Amino acid sequence: MTETEKTTGLTYAQAGVDITAGNQAVEMMKGHVKSTFRREVLTDIGGFGGLFALNAKQYEEPVLVSGTDGVGTKLRVAMMMDRHDSIGIDCVAMCVNDILVQGAEPLFFLDYLAVGKLTPEKVAAVVSGVAEGCRQAGCALIGGETAEMPGFYAEEDYDVAGFTVGVVDRKKIINGSTICPGDVILGIPSSGLHSNGYSLARKVFFDHCGHNTDTFLPELGKTVGEELLTPTRIYVKPVLSVLNEIDIKGMAHITGGGITENVPRVLPKGVQAAIELGQWPIPPVFSVLKAKGNVAESEMLRTFNCGIGLAVIVGADDAERVSELLTAQGEQCFPIGVIEESAEGSEAAPKVIYRGTMPWSREEGE
Known part of the structure; x- marks a missing residue:
């Protein structure tokens, strides 16, 4: 003192x-x-x-x-x-x-x-x-x-x-209870990493590669810092507009855990979400992270959103109309998968299975 x-x-x-x-x-x-x-x-x-x-x-x-x-x-x-x-x-x-x-x-x-x-x-x-x-x-x-x-x-x-x-x-209330085989999964794009997986992203960019926030990466078209601070997209207004006209059966906010962990949270027992990889554009940051960190595809899919910020599950007859309504709101929308019966029976826990391959850039370094 x-x-x-x-x-x-x-x-x-x-x-x-x-x-x-x-x-x-x-x-x-x-x-x-x-x-x-x-x-x-x-x-x-x-x-x-x-x-x-x-x-x-x-x-x-x-x-x-x-x-x-x-x-x-x-x-x-x-x-x-x-x-x-x-x-x-x-x-x-x-x-x-x-x-x-x-x-x-x-x-x-x-x-x-x-x-x-x-x-x-x-x-x-x-x-x-x-x-x-x-x-x-x-x-x-x-x-x-x-x-x-x-x-x-x-x-x-x-x-x-x-x-x-x-x-x-x-x-x-949307609780996924009416989801059944044949329903369509629509994906609304993310703006990038949103707010998940940053411990891994920072390790790749800063610790593994030695970049700093001012490092300009041609693959991104911006600096590392600008990319990592891209704000999370807010989907409220366009989706509420759709809900005024269409009954959506289920939705998943693709946050930590990626598509792999988040989509099953809204599915009932006895079904699985079959996701068709390669059906949506991937923001460059994910390909860069995969290549520079030599991150396995399965790890990418269960850590990052990989370009899909919101998954929307609707009946097959409603999928086209939902897509039209979202487009009218200035949103992109991609059919990324379907709901199937679980191969493990009617009481099996819901899960995601993947088909096809992701279009990672050629910089992947196989």
């Missing part, structure tokens, strides 16, 4: 927590937050809780659907680049896409940001990304928390997580 501290006494700021900086951050983020408000939002920024007036009359039997997630080690790339204005989109996407697959419309979102040292401009940048994700999803950012935690996080480190609540009519 210094002589000044002995004379005047310690303050919270001297302990590493700057309340004034926190207040500045709140002022800087207010515009971003308010830009997401829906008419159901009843509170302004700064209250102890966010109030949202659900119009229950719109639903016969409203069911609330919740989801929470973070961004994972993609945050490390943002820190390496000192670029924080898009990582919030990923946080929102990971939550709202998850509840979307059950047929829910996201209503509101809350974020939690923990920092080692609170820099108002950095916090405001992160929240601006959260707000952008909420605008893309059509949900309101009605609350959040910024926690300055010196001694727990390094000064430049932070973590962000989010929580969303949506609503769906009970009779319209």
Whole structure:
């Protein structure tokens, strides 16, 4: 303790927590937050809780659907680049896409940001990304928390997580129970890695290859950092538009575990998803990762989304119409497989089987 501290006494700021900086951050983020408000939002920024007036009359039997997630080690790339204005989109996407697959419309979102040292401009940048994700999803950012935690996080480190609540009519909940052999699996493209597999991606690019975030790779047409910070796509608006006209039987958000682990989560017993490899374009980052890391195809498919961010399962008679509706919303859509009876019987656990080959680039280095 210094002589000044002995004379005047310690303050919270001297302990590493700057309340004034926190207040500045709140002022800087207010515009971003308010830009997401829906008419159901009843509170302004700064209250102890966010109030949202659900119009229950719109639903016969409203069911609330919740989801929470973070961004994972993609945050490390943002820190390496000192670029924080898009990582919030990923946080929102990971939550709202998850509840979307059950047929829910996201209503509101809350974020939690923990920092080692609170820099108002950095916090405001992160929240601006959260707000952008909420605008893309059509949900309101009605609350959040910024926690300055010196001694727990390094000064430049932070973590962000989010929580969303949506609503769906009970009779319209999508749970995969009606999926049967003959149904078609449609794939909606990803923008790249989204927010999964970054521990392996960082190991390949930074540790194995010795690249840094500024390394320009001709195969990608951009720097490693630009590629790795590409935001996760949010599928809410186009898919909700389809749900207004077509009964979707099942959906899977392709996150950690890839197609291999995520599609079976929505399938009933006794069926398997037969995925036809090579039926959709692969973003270059996956071929580059496979080649540079000498990653086996099976490992690629169970770690990364490999170009498909959302799988949609519909009856064969509806597949063409769903594709048309998505195209009208500016979405691409590819038939990537079918549902079959399980070769192991009616009580067998659902699984994915692969047919064909992926069109990895010739840089694979066989």
